Amino acid sequence: MHTKSLAELAEGLRNKDFSSEELTRSSLARIKQYDIQLNSFITVAEAPALAQARQADAQLASGKAGPLTGIPIAQKDIFCTEGVRTSCASKMLDNFISPYNATVVQKYNDAGAVMIGKTNMDEFAMGSSNETSFYGAVKNPWDLEAVPGGSSGGSAACVAARLVPAATGTDTGGSIRQPAALCGITGIKPTYGRVSRYGMIAFASSLDQAGAMAGSAEDTAMMLNAMAGFDPKDSTSIEKDVPDYTASLNNDIKGLKIGLPKEYFGEGLDADVAAKIEQAIEEYKKLGAEIVEISLPNSSLSVPVYYVVAPAECSTNLSRFDGVRYGYRCEDPEDLEDLYKRSRGEGFGAEVKRRIMIGTYALSAGYYDAYYLKAQKLRRLISEDFKQAFEKVDVIMGPTAPSTAFKIGEKSDDPITMYLSDIYTIATNLAGLPGMSVPAGFSNSLPVGLQIIGNYFDEARLLNVAHQYQNVTDWHRQIPKGFE
């Protein structure tokens, strides 16, 4: 069953080829068998998953099933799941049983999907390699010594290894697209405001956006159908109708104008990765697309801007973790000050503390204008670049990441090098635009991801463009050795 796509599994369930319980058990068995190697799950919710599966079977039997009814999916452990531990991969929340469901989780429950477990991630989504998790690094199924990318590394790895057909992710600076690229799967980060942030533990509120990760554009579209939409509980959620993302997958893309930003093909990009991206562009030409060279002149500033905006927001978003109402509290605090400092000092890992400190510094008296305000202004310039580009083109393409998956430990001592692995993805978050990563071949047996960036609320077009490519390629169908 694990080789089937989500769309095929949905059809199998409706045709009664197998039950949701069988499918869920098969997924649970694969997790048991393979996750020892990958460490992609923090919590496996076996009993509640089986209960949901049986409910789904009843719904399927009564003919009231939707497209996702009975499909096992994994939730990134950043989403609050009622009654199930929600750790955000931090010691801080190791004991936190969420008393409520995130809107995204509720929507999947309502759609009849089976929540099989919570995936590993970088602690509080801060990282690009999944090495900052309190629960240990996640391994890339294509090379167990390599990172899966981050921060949604667990979701990427478990989908790539076909432990589940699909998973959720969140993307603040590339956290869906970069691990999707490094693990050879398809991932979409929708427009900011397209998916509710309610119940998604905040890292950087003005950048965070939830999205879906799956084996193909079609499966991703089915996932997005269930999670997208306005939420009155999220002030930044946008009141706009959600189209059926599967409906336009087969649209002809003849005449599609693809913009290639010259800044995304310059220094720092691995030559072989560049070659694979160019091959993918050739495929698009064959499909009738028109290539336009464009420029995003301020894109080199996106990493510096991001490393002000994201830490500034995270530094205050994470103040609530103070050992008072939930989460980790240090042993025998001497006084209130000691309780705060040790609970937070011991509960957070090094990278989280680093970012809190950078953000605290950037917002502190005397530095606000030079850092935070300056970054906000540059943020506008960066998004203006995209606005101008989208006057000329329909989508923008380039590499998702500058290289394929690197080795575990290779960059973990040097934050700056690590930060640069998100160099092509960060600008999209600053602008709030939707972006995807689609498998586009292999370099030294490791997957390469093609990034497709769209205009605001143009997810349907992104998925259509990705699907057309996947109709003529089979990179997305490759399964890593040892996980067949």
Add this chain to the structure above:
Amino acid sequence: MQWETVIGLEIHTQLATRSKIFSAASTAYGAEANTQACAVDLGLPGVLPVLNAEVVTMAIKFGLAIDATVAPLSVFARKNYFYPDLPKGYQISQMELPIVEHGKLEISLEDGTKKVIGVTRAHLEEDAGKSLHEDFQGMTGIDLNRAGTPLLEIVSEPDMRSAKEAVAYMKKMHSLVRYLGISDGNMQEGSFRCDANVSVRPKGQKEFGTRAELKNINSFRFVERAINIEVERQIDILEAGGKVVQETRLYDANKDETRSMRSKEEAMDYRYFPDPDLLPVEITAEQIETVRQTLPELPEAKKTRFISDYQLSEYDADILTNSRELADYFEDVARQSGETKLSANWVIGELSAMLNKEGKDISVSPVSADMLAGMLIRIKDNTISGKIAKEVFEAMWQGEGDADTIIDNKGLRQISDTGAIEKVLDEIIAANPQQFDQLKGGKDKLMGFFVGQVMKAMGGKANPAQVNELMKKKLA
């Protein structure tokens, strides 16, 4: 040296909404600890704020009432600091773009002069929870029911020059927010409290002196006391050649002193920045107009109307318009009884005295406007005298029924039967021949003696006008 006091007030007033500013939990006061603190109020991981529409409407009302600018675009910001009753580690407030700016409020001083106090700004923010310092295993307990209750923080210009002015301003503001119906103004429950920025400077000097901030004063009396004590303290320091330190101080009512709250080394760095979970609040001109239509008659306008429509003195009109409820009560009594001056006298006199004595609010007065009007009608039609009315009022207050019932039950009806009065009068003249002669001889003071004796003999029920009339006849 002559010193001048400079005072600015920051008033925190809780807005009388049903639900909290950013969550759908109840704001009702007095619930069991933490039963009205929802996921958003507790700052659980992942929760988000959504702004309450009523809070915006109330802020607009307030802005209009103080002639201020209502900002077309205002922004919520995070004020970051750690405290156990502040669940998120930041308070959602407004910093750079508050919802209301540049207003003013006129106050009347005791000597009758008027002064306009500038209102710099008023901004929306969320209240914190409460720390309970009773002993729980030697620890402090945190109740977050109050967390997220909407507050309007009203910041004045440093325009006040004495504690008395500060009290007048605070009272006026208190009356205003209650008039507008945007706050219950309950000071015991903390719905209306203030911080006072106090400094002194040599008279004639232009620059302000260094100020101290007096925190969390929750009564009019304490504001006056705290400011006066702080002014004395600062003058003492300056006259001894010292320097006032800029700091936050707490007024201790028991010891009647102010004391420093935070050491000066620990200067707060709140790291304000726009809250990324909330978008800018847009207020259109149409929206403001719609709210303007719903504004009640404000104290100033009401006072002017009372003076012109009811021919009340400025003093009476001032007292009667002090609170909207009192003004409404008065108007109700005046309309029903048709006696404006009499109504004003009774509401300001007897009724207010009783309410004060029993610490009751006009809204729970045992004597309703209907009842008081009913009694005044009986004074007007000579059924009872003003003196007997006091007895009737007392009985109404005690719950013995309306005026007519009491008059009947107690037989208080005024005697206007000339024959009956004359008979009593003749008896009294007969019993006091000497005094009568003296009166005849021009000792006018004795008039009162005879009238009094008649009233006494008739249990106060004689119509005093008639007694006077008859007396004059006897003397003629």
Add this chain to the structure above:
Amino acid sequence: MSLETDDVKRIAHLARLAIDEADIPGYARNLSNILDLVEQMNSVNTDAVRPMAHPMDAQQRLRPDVVTEVNQREKFLANAPLAEAGLFLVPKVIE
């Protein structure tokens, strides 16, 4: 921009983070490197640019003033490190 040991201590205090003395030089180095990266922002003049706090130029939506939350105290207190009599407990706060 280079941060010294004292800067790190000041920031860590502001953020209420206990940092081991031994780790401070490491943090100082890392944080200084990040700030160096961030300094690149100064290469562009932004005097005439309006700051952008949000990707969307949208306005705040308002919620009707209705109470829909019910008491869930026991559920919420279940996650509390220390609670008694319906209260969250912390070491004595001295005013």
